[in-house]
Amino acid sequence: MRAFYENRNEDFYCRDTRYSRKTIGCVSHLHYHIELGFFMGGRVRASIDSNRYEVGAGDIVVVFPNQIHSFEMLERGDYILLIINPDFLPEFARQFTTALPTTGLLHGAADDEELRGLIEKISDVYFSSEPYREMIIRGYLLAFFGKILSRLELHDVQSRDYRVLGMILNYCTNNSDKNLSLGMLEKELHISKYYISHIMSNKLHIGFNDYINSLRVSNACKHLLKTDLSITEISEIVGFNTLRTFNRAFVKQMGVTPSDYRTKKQSDKVSSSIPI
Numbered sequence: 001m002r003a004f005y006e007n008r009n010e011d012f013y014c015r016d017t018r019y020s021r022k023t024i025g026c027v028s029h030l031h032y033h034i035e036l037g038f039f040m041g042g043r044v045r046a047s048i049d050s051n052r053y054e055v056g057a058g059d060i061v062v063v064f065p066n067q068i069h070s071f072e073m074l075e076r077g078d079y080i081l082l083i084i085n086p087d088f089l090p091e092f093a094r095q096f097t098t099a100l101p102t103t104g105l106l107h108g109a110a111d112d113e114e115l116r117g118l119i120e121k122i123s124d125v126y127f128s129s130e131p132y133r134e135m136i137i138r139g140y141l142l143a144f145f146g147k148i149l150s151r152l153e154l155h156d157v158q159s160r161d162y163r164v165l166g167m168i169l170n171y172c173t174n175n176s177d178k179n180l181s182l183g184m185l186e187k188e189l190h191i192s193k194y195y196i197s198h199i200m201s202n203k204l205h206i207g208f209n210d211y212i213n214s215l216r217v218s219n220a221c222k223h224l225l226k227t228d229l230s231i232t233e234i235s236e237i238v239g240f241n242t243l244r245t246f247n248r249a250f251v252k253q254m255g256v257t258p259s260d261y262r263t264k265k266q267s268d269k270v271s272s273s274i275p276i
Contacts, residue, residue, distance in 0.1 A: 006031040006218050012137060013083040014126040024079055027254075028070040029218075030204065032169065034084045034096060035063040036148075038110050038119050042077020046070070048104040049205075060109040062148065064100055066165060068205060080119050088138065092145055097163075099154040106151055118144040165203050168196060176215045177239040182208055213249040216240060220250065224262040231258045 006029045015022060024037065024044060037044070037060065044055040048069045055061055057077060063069045065086055086096040109115060122140045125133055167189055172180060182193035189196075200208055216238040223234045235246035235258075250258050 011085040011088040014123050015081040016123040017078045019127050023073045024071050025073045026071050030066050030068045032065050036082045037061040038080040040078040043075035045072040053105045058108045058111040060106040062104050102153040217250050217253045
């Protein structure tokens with residue numbers, strides 16, 4: 001499954017159809033954050049790693065850190081989407097870093113009145129300006145995930161691999177504008193370049209060069225949407241050696257050219273990840 005790495009800067013993001021009528025939809029991507037969809041209506045096709053799910057009213061979808069995932073809206077309906085930095089909830093660090101759910105779909109869990117009450121409180125506080133907002137949200141999130149995690153069947157993963165993967169992703173995220181190579185990572189991280197290649201292929205199902213390009217494209221999307229820099233300037237800033245390489249990688253990832261992406265940024269015709 002081809003996917004790009006999305007570099008998210010915030011600890012917590014919420015989208016709620018009670019406050020915004022944006023549809024839910026994103027191409028295959030991954031990030032360090034947890035992503036949770038709470039569906040009260042509509043119909044969605046979800047993909048998490050190699051699993052495909054048909055999601056409907058009353059369902060909850062949970063995506064753990066660094067799992068490749070995508071959503072396709074098939075029928076509009078009410079939902080709440082949460083994207084959470086796992087470091088925001090250190091109490092659950094072990095679960096989020098050393099385990100994965102057997103399934104990311106919880107049928108009927110969104111019909112639970114207690115869970116619905118908690119997630120609506122989380123959303124209401126997020127869209128408010130009340131004092132101690134972040135601490136209140138964190139408290140509700142702890143209660144919410146305390147209930148959700150008890151419903152998920154978790155299985156242990158090779159924790160060493162995931163620690164190494166975290167080191168690789170962190171280094172590449174912070175240095176994506178540089179001329180990165182497996183040899184450079186081997187020297188900087190003191191990890192065999194063959195092991196780096198293996199772990200990325202095994203865990204992310206993506207080659208090193210494709211991953212680096214996808215990370216740069218993700219950063220380029222931010223510049224295209226938020227600045228008036230020229231496409232050539234953006235290409236250089238995010239780390240591409242030539243404009244031709246940038247255009248080719250961008251079209252491969254996003255399905256449109258950088259200029260078309262910028263022009264159509266307000267249109268649903270552009271397939272992109274969850275907005276940052």
